Amino acid sequence: MPDFALTSEQESLRDMARKFARTEMAPHAAECDRAGRFPEEIYRKAYDLGLMNLNVPSDYGGSGLSLFDQCLIVEELAYGCGGMTTSIIANCLALEPILLAGTPEQRTRVLSPFCASYQLAAFCLTEPSGGSDAGNLRTRARRDGDHYVLTGEKCFITNAPHASLYTVFATGDPNLRHKGISAFMVPRSAEGLTPGKDEEKMGHRASSTSTVRFDGVRVPASDRLGAEGDGFSIAMRTLDQTRTPIGALATGIAQAALDHAARYSLKRETFGKPISEHQAIQIKLANMAQSVRAARLLTWFSAWTIDSGHKGTLESSIAKCFASDAALHVADEAIQTFGGYGYMKEYPVEKLLRDAKLTQIYEGANEIQRTVIARELLRDYA
Amino acid sequence: MEIVVCVKPIPEAETRLRVGADGTTFDAEGVKFVLAGYDESAVEQALLLKEAIPGSRVHVISAGPSPRTDEVLRASVALGCDLATCVDLSSANSAADPIAIARALASALATVPHDLVLCGKQAGDDEAGLVAPALGELLGVPDFGYVVDLRWDAARKLLKFQRWGESGLELWEAPTPCVIGLQQAWNDPRTAKLPAILKSRKAPIARAAPPAGPTSPSSRPERFELPPPRLGARLIEYKTPQEAAEKLVKLLREEAKVFP
Ligand SMILES: Cc1cc2nc3c(=O)[nH]c(=O)nc-3n(C[C@H](O)[C@H](O)[C@H](O)COP(=O)(O)OP(=O)(O)OC[C@H]3O[C@@H](n4cnc5c(N)ncnc54)[C@H](O)[C@@H]3O)c2cc1C
Numbered sequence: 335m336p337d338f339a340l341t342s343e344q345e346s347l348r349d350m351a352r353k354f355a356r357t358e359m360a361p362h363a364a365e366c367d368r369a370g371r372f373p374e375e376i377y378r379k380a381y382d383l384g385l386m387n388l389n390v391p392s393d394y395g396g397s398g399l400s401l402f403d404q405c406l407i408v409e410e411l412a413y414g415c416g417g418m419t420t421s422i423i424a425n426c427l428a429l430e431p432i433l434l435a436g437t438p439e440q441r442t443r444v445l446s447p448f449c450a451s452y453q454l455a456a457f458c459l460t461e462p463s464g465g466s467d468a469g470n471l472r473t474r475a476r477r478d479g480d481h482y483v484l485t486g487e488k489c490f491i492t493n494a495p496h497a498s499l500y501t502v503f504a505t506g507d508p509n510l511r512h513k514g515i516s517a518f519m520v521p522r523s524a525e526g527l528t529p530g531k532d533e534e535k536m537g538h539r540a541s542s543t544s545t546v547r548f549d550g551v552r553v554p555a556s557d558r559l560g561a562e563g564d565g566f567s568i569a570m571r572t573l574d575q576t577r578t579p580i581g582a583l584a585t586g587i588a589q590a591a592l593d594h595a596a597r598y599s600l601k602r603e604t605f606g607k608p609i610s611e612h613q614a615i616q617i618k619l620a621n622m623a624q625s626v627r628a629a630r631l632l633t634w635f636s637a638w639t640i641d642s643g644h645k646g647t648l649e650s651s652i653a654k655c656f657a658s659d660a661a662l663h664v665a666d667e668a669i670q671t672f673g674g675y676g677y678m679k680e681y682p683v684e685k686l687l688r689d690a691k692l693t694q695i696y697e698g699a700n701e702i703q704r705t706v707i708a709r710e711l712l713r714d715y716a
Numbered sequence: 717m718e719i720v721v722c723v724k725p726i727p728e729a730e731t732r733l734r735v736g737a738d739g740t741t742f743d744a745e746g747v748k749f750v751l752a753g754y755d756e757s758a759v760e761q762a763l764l765l766k767e768a769i770p771g772s773r774v775h776v777i778s779a780g781p782s783p784r785t786d787e788v789l790r791a792s793v794a795l796g797c798d799l800a801t802c803v804d805l806s807s808a809n810s811a812a813d814p815i816a817i818a819r820a821l822a823s824a825l826a827t828v829p830h831d832l833v834l835c836g837k838q839a840g841d842d843e844a845g846l847v848a849p850a851l852g853e854l855l856g857v858p859d860f861g862y863v864v865d866l867r868w869d870a871a872r873k874l875l876k877f878q879r880w881g882e883s884g885l886e887l888w889e890a891p892t893p894c895v896i897g898l899q900q901a902w903n904d905p906r907t908a909k910l911p912a913i914l915k916s917r918k919a920p921i922a923r924a925a926p927p928a929g930p931t932s933p934s935s936r937p938e939r940f941e942l943p944p945p946r947l948g949a950r951l952i953e954y955k956t957p958q959e960a961a962e963k964l965v966k967l968l969r970e971e972a973k974v975f976p
Contacts, residue, residue: 397910
């Protein structure tokens with residue numbers, strides 16, 4: 335029989351993440367959002383507690399969690415602050431290509447020292463010329479003896495200004511499109527690698543996002559991940575793994591919005607009674623609760639599917655797409671429940687809407703997710 | 717130093733308790749049990765001493781019905797305790813009172829080496845505050861309550877600590893072995909790290925049999941009742957403090973009739 339009960343081990347992981355999110359992250363969320371501050375001290379604490387390199391096996395110094403357990407933690411963290419969560423889990427995204435395609439020698443050489451202390455990594459796929467059409471990237475990787483020379487620019491790269499390690503996708507020949515792309519590990523110290531200045535963002539303002547320039551950066555061939563030309567497949571397989579936690583992140587934001595709205599509705603009185611007694615507000619709350627639960631269950635189902643050894647492309651696209659749409663809708667309805675107060679920065683719900691919005695865009699925009707869902711779906715009918 | 721910490725599983729603070737069918741206990745169905753706040757401070761104190769005194773070990777013991785005991789024992793192991801023992805009172809009288817708990821702990825301590833026994837000075841649920849002093853009596857060693865900031869004077873082989881007494885802060889010294897009941901939340905208890913939590917799930921928990929002999933508690937609650945619903949507050953509108961006081965006195969006199 336299917337079982338939705340968490341084990342006591344899962345409960346204790348979730349409780350620990352919940353405590354961290356509510357006592358360490360949430361109290362600083364509004365201030366970091368207002369100032370666009372990158373709270374390094376919180377990220378260090380997250381690392382110290384083992385909340386950072388969740389997907390890296392413990393042999394290499396990570397936490398070695400199943401995707402399901404990662405999702406439990408990510409939802410809790412996002413309840414505390416979506417932006418901080420984006421920065422905390424960016425390591426999982428950036429290290430996944432090494433887990434998927436790195437040789438044992440590369441993993442030991444790079445992952446073990448990386449995970450042994452607080453360090454950030456950045457996943458460099460998106461370029462100014464286009465994010466969705468990743469096969470069309472322009473950053474060049476020219477072979478030169480036993481090195482590659484990287485030249486080009488990436489944009490919207492999470493944690494780029496603070497990272498010590500970059501996983502970079504670049505092409506040997508743009509005419510080959512996806513078949514020309516290879517993946518590389520590049521340290522911050524590499525000459526010619528320059529992160530840009532922090533972007534001013536609508537939400538996730540505790541996270542840091544910038545361009546990264548590569549001006550003739552020399553990378554030893556031994557730092558290429560997989561074979562030459564495997565890069566696109568490595569990037570897609572990486573996103574197959576990391577899309578589901580984005581569903582969890584969106585669920586956490588949605589749950590926070592529902593909690594704020596429900597509590598407020600019990601206190602705010604109009605026409606002589608709490609607004610929770612007006613049917614229009616009850617219907618809102620009921621719909622919000624349905625969205626949150628459905629988002630969580632689709633996320634859990636996707637994680638379970640992938641943990642069971644399946645690729646889960648359809649399930650993870652559905653989870654990411656549904657949960658992010660749900661988060662936007664629930665945050666919107668939370669603002670509506672708060673009325674004018676919801677529109678004010680003094681109250682916590684308008685931030686949730688701004689934070690929710692990103693989950694529809696990054697790690698594959700929802701339009702692309704729907705394309706994938708339809709493609710996978712129609713295959714069964716053809 | 718062999719340090720023992722006695723911990724109690726108590727309902728999580730946000731729990732909405734329901735009175736059980738027998739009217740003298742609460743309904744534990746679906747209730748999540750956690751380490752009592754005072755005990756968190758006691759565990760933290762034990763770990764600080766362990767870190768300060770080379771060759772020390774921390775042994776955590778909980779007496780009560782399993783599996784709730786196991787949850788708090790594992791939580792303590794995840795924080796850094798070395799050994800865990802459960803005195804399983806599942807089959808014993810479930811309404812074990814503080815004295816019965818102290819007896820159960822004392823019987824387990826008969827076979828557990830201990831230079832120092834730490835407890836929370838009371839638990840966050842029944843607030844009885846009896847286990848630590850009763851344990852001191854049963855073990856025949858000195859006991860101290862309301863303690864903060866316990867240190868070991870290695871040269872003189874004495875414990876040094878502070879007590880919040882009626883008259884203020886007292887400074888004390890005591891020999892080992894002894895039982896100490898600690899105050900809550902003065903030492904910023906650490907948070908368990910994720911790998912330690914995973915490891916603690918597989919940690920062995922020793923089982924000690926409950927003491928033989930009469931199990932009937934020396935005291936039992938007569939009846940549990942939920943507090944009556946609050947009637948709501950009334951806000952007094954005022955412009956000056958004087959006006960507020962005048963309105964309040966008028967209400968107390970004329971409506972509440974607490975003054976003639
Ligand atoms: C805060 C933030 C952090 C980010 N972090 C990272 C990171 O760490 N690493 C990284 O590599 N990238 C990162 N990104 C980039 C992100 O993944 C891209 O923004 C995203 O993939 C969309 O690409 P784009 O912005 O170029 O939009 P475009 O690809 O230009 O798309 C524009 C619009 O057209 C739609 N569209 C495009 N193609 C199609 C199609 N075929 N059919 C239907 N609709 C289509 C899109 O869905 C979108 O609505 C981040 C972005 C942001 C905003």
